[in-house]
C-alpha cells in the first residue's frame with residue numbers, strides 16, 4: 196500500500212534539539228539557510244536544563260587550545276582544528292551576544308551569572324526563533340532515503356512526512372539519561388548509512404563500591420581529597436599498577452561514590468573493570484605527607500590524651516567518617532589515647548592516606564553524564580564536521596566519539612562542533628544575518 200506523504204524542502208535539516216542541534220540550527224539559519232530542527236520531545240534542550248545541577252556549566256575558561264584538547268584524552272587531538280575555529284572564548288562571546296553574562300568559578304568553570312540553565316536554554320530558543328528556524332516537535336525519523344551516489348535524498352518522519360534537504364546534521368546525542376530523549380537512535384542511522392560506531396559506554400558516572408561501610412557514609416561530601424585508581428585485585432599492593440589519580444571533591448552515596456572526581460575517574464574504572472579488577476584508594480589528607488600527618492595526629496593525641504580513641508578524631512575528620520575510620524583502623528575505640536601504640540598510630544596514618552574501595556560496576560547510562568564512544572573520528576572531516584562517507588551528512592555533539600571530564604568540557608564539544616556543522620551545512624555565498 197502506498198503512503199500519502201506531506202512533503203517539505205529545506206536547505207538544512209537538523210535532527211535532535213539538544214545543545215549541539217540548537218547551535219547547528221541557529222548558525223545554519225544565520226548563514227542564510229532555511230532550516231528545520233526535528234526534536235522527538237515536546238520541548239528542546241531537556242538535558243541542558245539539568246546541566247551543572249541546574250546552573251549550566253557552559254564551558255571551561257581554558258583558553259590554550261592545546262591544553263584544552265588534552266582534556267579529552269587521546270581523541271582530543273581531533274578537536275585542535277575545530278577549536279581554532281570556535282573555542283571557549285567564542286562560546287563566551289556567543290552567549291554574551293545572546294544576553295547571557297557569564298562568570299568564571301573554581302576550576303575555570305564558566306557559568307551564566309544568573310546561575311540559571313533555563314536562562315541559557317531560553318536564550319538559545321530566542322536565537323532560533325529570531326533566525327526563523329522551523330522547529331518540529333514530537334517527531335522522529337522513520338527512514339533515510341539515499342541516492343545512488345550515497346547522498347541522502349530525503350527523510351521520512353514518524354508523522355508520515357517526506358522532508359527533503361540539501362544537507363542533514365545528526366545531533367541526537369549519546370545514550371546517557373535516556374529518559375530525556377537521548378536513546379542512541381543516531382548511532383543506528385549512522386551505522387545504516389555506512390559509519391563505524393565505537394562502542395557507546397557510560398562515562399562520568401557514579402561508581403558502585405563493594406565495601407559495605409561506604410553506605411554508612413552516604414550523603415557525606417569531601418573536598419580536597421585524592422582518588423587513585425590502580426589496576427589489580429587489592430590482594431597485594433605491590434602488584435598493583437597505578438592508572439590515574441584525581442584531586443578534588445567527591446560524594447558518598449548509598450551504593451558507592453559520586454561527585455566530580457569519582458565521575459572523572461569513572462571512564463578509566465570502566466575500562467579496567469572490563470579487563471579485570473580495579474582498586475580505588477582514597478587519600479583523605481593529600482596535602483600532608485605521611486610524616487606530616489603523623490605529626491598532626493600526635494598533636495591531636497597530645498590534646499586528647501586522656502580521652503578514648505573514639506573521641507579523639509573530631510579535629511581531624513568529619514563526624515560521619517569517624518566511626519568508619521575507627522572500625523577500619525582496628526584500634527580499640529575504647530582505648531585511652533595515651534596508650535595507643537606507635538604501630539597503631541602508623542596504621543591510622545596509612546589508612547587515612549589509603550582507604551581501599553573496590554569498584555563493583557559503573558551505574559550505567561541511566562545516570563551517566565555523558566556517553567563515551569560514538570561515530571568514528573576517522574570518518575568525519577573536522578574542518579567542516581562533514582561525514583567522509585555520506586557527502587551531505589554532518590555530525591555534531593555527543594554522538595561523536597568524543598567526551599571530556601566534568602567542568603564544561605562536554606558542552607564545549609557541542610558548541611564547537613555545532614557551530615562548524617551549522618556553518619558548513621548552510622549554502623555558500625548567502626549573507627550572514629545578525630545574531
Ligand SMILES: Cc1cc2nc3c(=O)[nH]c(=O)nc-3n(C[C@H](O)[C@H](O)[C@H](O)COP(=O)(O)OP(=O)(O)OC[C@H]3O[C@@H](n4cnc5c(N)ncnc54)[C@H](O)[C@@H]3O)c2cc1C
Nearest residue numbers: 211213214215235246247252335368376592593603605606
Ligand atoms: C545531569 C547532567 C549534567 C550535565 N552537566 C553538564 C555541565 O554542567 N557541563 C557540561 O559541559 N556538560 C554537562 N553535561 C553533559 C551535556 O549535557 C551533554 O554533553 C550535552 O547535552 C550533549 O548535547 P547533544 O546536543 O549532543 O545531545 P543531547 O543533549 O542528548 O540532545 C540530543 C537531542 O536529540 C533528541 N533526539 C534523540 N533521538 C532523536 C530522534 N530519533 N529524533 C528526534 N530527536 C531525537 C533528544 O530528545 C535530545 O533533545 C551534563 C549531562 C547530564 C546528564
